[in-house]
Amino acid sequence: MSDSMTDTNDTSRMNMIQAINSAMDVVMARDPGVIVMGEDVGFFGGVFRATAGLQAKYGKTRVFDTPITECGIIGVAVGMGAYGLRPVPEIQFADYIYPALDQLVSEAARLRYRSGGEFTAPITVRSPFGGGIFGGQTHSQSPEGLFTHMSGIKTVIPSTPYDAKGLLIAAIEDNDPVIFFEPKRIYNGPFNGYWDKPAENWSKHPGGEVPGGYYRVELGKANVVREGEALTVLCYGTMVHVCQAVIAEAGIDAEIVDLRSLVPLDIETIEASVKKTGRCMIVHEATRTSGFGAELSALVQERCFYHLEAPIERVTGYDTPYPHSLEWAYFPGPVRIGEALKKIMKDA
Template sequence: MNMIQAINSAMDVMMARDADVVVMGEDVGYFGGVFRATAGLQKKFGKTRVFDTPITECGIIGVAVGMGAYGLRPVPEIQFADYIYPALDQLVSEAARLRYRSAGEFTAPITVRSPFGGGIFGGQTHSQSPEGIFTHVSGIKTVIPATPYDAKGLLIAAIEDNDPVLFFEPKRIYNGPFDGQWDGPAKSWAGHKAAQVPEGYYRIPLGKASIVREGGDVTILAYGTMVHVALAVVEAAGVDAEVIDLRTLVPLDIETIEASVKKTGRCMIVHEATRTAGFGAELSALVQERCFHHLEAPIERVTGFDTPYPHSLEWAYFPGPVRIGMALKKIMKD
């Protein structure tokens, strides 16, 4: 399966297992979603469990919070992560706080799916990476898969969770991972071991990172598309790097990160979102607090730039071989 098919399979499996799971959003029904992630679900499960909504993100999430409090498990889709801002109040003030405000009487077991990040020349309103906004909010879990296998297992775990989960899907790798050619289309997932996705039920616990490449010289922390970018650069550079796919930002597997950095003595953080107040800043602070006496060089961050998202220059905006390679050389010299 590619990542779109794996995400579709996760919803299919969960809807068959649990009659309380419903899918909702703009064009998710008859059309099957703008990226086809919900294709065939309405035909299989009916219009009361897979239904289209008006173009109102605050309404989609507001209704989902009410459905969750009632006892359902809604899986609303926000068509692009850039569109999520009108629903910020519903997510932050309602979904994230419902369990605490009701002393546990009500929960908001909603899983908000949304494609995020660049790579399709979508411009400023179809390419943003807003994960740092939500990792700041107590009560919301934030998940970002990097492979089809992880996408299905993590989405199933998110749907089963009793708290609100933001499930950001890196659309740049929906159909395949990138190699060293950043200005071309993604390769197919065909033949990739992480695309061997079982048809049935399985789950990957939230809060557990994956060491996708073991090494002893430097730890690279990444998530989503940047996992594949980091792997390609490391292989080309011949550096003995340990690459960790965080998979979930909140909850964060700080134990795996700490053990790796204490082993390698160096840490690099790679993410597509802008640098200032990005999630990499939190990672850097945590590593410094826990691993200071083991660090042999300053922590490096390679990120998007602090600019509005550039349409025609998005490939220069992404952390790529040149900038990651320069950071690797710098951190290995120290």
């Protein structure tokens, strides 16, 4: 893990929402140019309360509600960034980000290049993504693959409260645009057991130990959350916890790599792990076709071909519109991950 501590080592237990709120609080206290904006982020504190209390503390000029116009939110943020501010716009759900794609692709991602470095777009677009709340097709999508395809934009997905705070601070301080997707299925803490059904005790989950002050988790550095010799599992966000639960039950000596950052990608850690284990399984919640797992598979094939002892396996969401009532069947879970494990370990 690559971290930089600067203020305090005092820690407390936080869930991911609390850690994200703490990150914004810390950077806003340090930098008056950090602006939080979005639908209902002010007085209401955001639909998931990630911005709760920030407007009362920093005022309506630094934390403010916007009209329901994602294109406008990101367009204004790009202008703010060019002016010298560090806006942190929230898109209420990742499913709503599509009207803002033109501003992200044509303006934010290209501003540094088209201006010859004279202007930058240091904006961090926060958005809850993925399933877990029975939100169906309009509140549960995982569009990270779109943004990893856009040159000039960084894409970050935390899996723990500690990483969420450190990565968000690093993202806000970065001089290029960052898409910061927050897995809402683990906002309030991991699920129970296999994670194949909603937990009844989200609010009771103790969360994780998170420093109260300033620290950074470097963008582009993966985290090996479990070391092993038999198999490499590449995952991120919610799927890190799902894979940990399944691997523990299966009793396989697997190495689990939490990517944390998709762009920039820590290909060195991935390559070293796969060359060590000789096997690779990729797990993500997004649809299979053109999902980020396809890029990972290609990179592993290119760099580790002569070390592979079995074909690369992918376990993903289905190539269908996101289902309401069948949400828990849509997730990669213990059954499908278990089948992939048996397949890839067949001749081990």
